[in-house]
Amino acid sequence: FTPQPQRTDAHLHTTQRKITTPIPNDQPRHSRSPTNTLWMIENGGSQEPSKPQPVNNSKYLLPTAALVSITLVTIAALTQTLPGPPIDATAPPPLLSTLPYGVAFSGSCHPYSAPLLLRDVSATVFSIMAATAFVKSITYPTQRGGLDPRDARKLIHTLSAPLFLCVWPLFSHAYGARVFAAIVPLLNALRLFVAGTTGTGTGAESTQKNLDMTNPSPSSVVTAGTETELARAISRSGDAKEALQGPFVYVMVLLVSTLFLWHDTPIGIVAVATMAVGDGLADLMGRRFGASNKWSFNKDKSVAGSVAFVIGSVLGSFGLISWLVWTGAMDPLSLDSWDLLARLLVIAVVCAGVELVPVVDDNYSVPISAGVLAAYLLN
Ligand SMILES: Nc1ccn([C@@H]2O[C@H](COP(=O)(O)OP(=O)(O)OP(=O)(O)O)[C@@H](O)[C@H]2O)c(=O)n1
Numbered sequence: 294f295t296p297q298p299q300r301t302d303a304h305l306h307t308t309q310r311k312i313t314t315p316i317p318n319d320q321p322r323h324s325r326s327p328t329n330t331l332w333m334i335e336n337g338g339s340q341e342p343s344k345p346q347p348v349n350n351s352k353y354l355l356p357t358a359a360l361v362s363i364t365l366v367t368i369a370a371l372t373q374t375l376p377g378p379p380i381d382a383t384a385p386p387p388l389l390s391t392l393p394y395g396v397a398f399s400g401s402c403h404p405y406s407a408p409l410l411l412r413d414v415s416a417t418v419f420s421i422m423a424a425t426a427f428v429k430s431i432t433y434p435t436q437r438g439g440l441d442p443r444d445a446r447k448l449i450h451t452l453s454a455p456l457f458l459c460v461w462p463l464f465s466h467a468y469g470a471r472v473f474a475a476i477v478p479l480l481n482a483l484r485l486f487v488a489g490t491t492g493t494g495t496g497a498e499s500t501q502k503n504l505d506m507t508n509p510s511p512s513s514v515v516t517a518g519t520e521t522e523l524a525r526a527i528s529r530s531g532d533a534k535e536a537l538q539g540p541f542v543y544v545m546v547l548l549v550s551t552l553f554l555w556h557d558t559p560i561g562i563v564a565v566a567t568m569a570v571g572d573g574l575a576d577l578m579g580r581r582f583g584a585s586n587k588w589s590f591n592k593d594k595s596v597a598g599s600v601a602f603v604i605g606s607v608l609g610s611f612g613l614i615s616w617l618v619w620t621g622a623m624d625p626l627s628l629d630s631w632d633l634l635a636r637l638l639v640i641a642v643v644c645a646g647v648e649l650v651p652v653v654d655d656n657y658s659v660p661i662s663a664g665v666l667a668a669y670l671l672n
């Protein structure tokens with residue numbers, strides 16, 4: 294018990310004392326910091342501990358960033374900087390078409406018409422709202438102890454990207470539609486960046502850090518915004534800074550695949566499905582059924598997890614390719630279904646091996662390996 298110097302502050306009309314109590318290790322993760330610093334704020338001398346009410350000052354981040362990005366891309370489309378539908382629909386226009394003034398390079402696209410623009414803006418707004426609602430549907434129960442954070446992290450990992458690719462048919466056939474779609478992973482990358490860099494850490498840490506009563510300005514009060522909730526729900530250790538690791542790489546892979554591969558080719562689809570569904574199911578199934586069948590060369594991972602990886606990758610890739618072809622978003626491949634499944638199986642088995650390599654971050658190695666193999670075997 295270390296009483297702080299008595300201080301009253303006209304601004305706060307309170308005094309405070311710091312009580313540090315060690316927390317046993319069997320306590321829930323979020324309270325298992327080395328010391329659970331509990332700030333007691335005495336209001337008028339009462340000894341009742343009271344937690345500061347968090348101020349969500351990041352709730353305007355997502356809508357503001359969404360409005361700015363959609364406005365900028367719309368202006369690009371209206372000024373013909375962003376190209377519309379390819380003139381020769383049988384041949385995808387060159388990559389340069391998506392770059393600013395790229396249509397001048399290729400000359401192979403119509404202008405962005407108003408109906409196409411309205412469709413792509415609407416699809417973007419819907420996807421942003423759906424992404425926020427989907428993530429919230431997992432972080433909300435996790436924040437209240439209804440879901441193990443490790444399962445929450447992997448459920449979001451497994452489902453986010455496939456669900457995003459499932460809404461791709463909502464976007465138009467304009468070449469620039471991929472730039473609108475790329476706004477969705479870009480905004481989530483921004484959310485993760487803000488959560489990981491604003492030091493909103495775990496419960497005690499953020500309380501201690503943000504309740505700096507030497508500077509009782511509103512900005513020093515805990516900012517428990519949705520970004521903090523998101524970062525804690527997808528963090529293995531409870532440290533919000535983890536949002537800048539696996540999760541950030543995941544959405545950047547999704548951004549690059551959307552912007553530069555889109556559904557012109559199966560390469561990005563296979564890379565994303567292998568990263569999301571394959572690696573996600575490997576974790577979820579491996580942690581449950583892998584205890585007795587660990588690999589001899591990598592005791593952290595199991596045969597059960599690798600089998601789940603292969604099955605998830607094949608079914609995820611095949612399912613998403615089939616969906617995009619069936620909805621007309623993607624041209625049919627020149628392979629029949631069994632040939633496609635066989636090639637996807639080869640890609641999945643090789644990537645399952647890559648996932649077992651302990652010295653490389655599988656958030657990079659798996660999608661890159663899947664994309665290179667898909668370019669060779671499917672394109
Ligand atoms: N082939 C695999 C892959 C994973 N696992 C199980 O899932 C856990 C987490 O797997 P990992 O890929 O290491 O996930 P993280 O690295 O924690 O998550 P991320 O890839 O998102 O960073 C492993 O400890 C193991 O219990 C497994 O049994 N077999």
Ligand SMILES: C/C(=C\CO)CCC[C@H](C)CCC[C@H](C)CCCC(C)C
Nearest residue numbers: 423424427450456457478527539540543
């Ligand atoms: C926890 C993650 C990886 C760790 O291995 C994944 C983080 C995912 C982001 C928090 C949210 C990504 C949302 C997608 C870009 C869009 C989904 C849209 C869809 C319609 C639900």
